[in-house]
Amino acid sequence: MSNDLFCEIVAGERPAHIVHSDEVVVAFLDTRPVFKGHVLVVPRLHVETFGDLGEVGPFFERVQLVTRAVEEGLEAAGTFVAMNNRISQSVAHLHVHVVPRNPKDGLRGFFWPRTKYASEEEAGSYAELIAKALPAG
Template identity: 80%
Template sequence: MGTDLFCEIVAGERQAHLVRSDEVAVAFLDTRPVFKGHVLVVPRLHVETLADLGDVGPFFSRVQAVARAVEEGLEAGGTFVAVNNRISQSVPHLHVHVVPRHRKDGLRGFFWPRTRYDSAEEAAAYAARIAAALPGDG
């Protein structure tokens, strides 16, 4: 097991406002929320990034359940669900942000600036580079 802040919460060595805890994941309130009710969902197993997780299904079923619970429990209009891998990852332990959203909640500047591809050919080249890096079907 790692020794980061989230590992300490998972191990019960550090206090957190738990939302859910089971054999796969631990969900707790972010201490610096974007909006009240902002939950972090972390795998019980210490991994740094999404690519390190292995089978993502069980973990993301917990994320999905938390997103539903945030909407229902807080009467939120929706949620913003996000993962940072290394860049902007304040704790080197995979964590998914589930942030309650309401229309006109004032969330501005949270999203990165957008850009455009110079041409359809450039977009196709980016898509091809990413596709080539994916594992094959068999």
């Protein structure tokens, strides 16, 4: 384990309001929630970024489990599920935010500014660059 806040929570060295814990993840309430019931899902194994996570299936099965529990347990109409990867990642330990949402809850749009492609050709060139970076197969 690393020496970060989330590793300390996983190890039981720092208190947290844990909502789920198993061999793959620990999920707990965010101490600075967007809305009450905002949960962070972290892998037990210390990894800093999404790219560092080995097998993604078991991790995201737990994220899905927590998402359903937030909606059902809090009678939320939906959830906002998000992950920062390096930029705006306040703790250098992979974590997914599961935030309860309801109509007219005050969260408007997205937090980031939006832009437009100058043309279909420009959009195509970005798609091509990304596609070329993917492994063959």
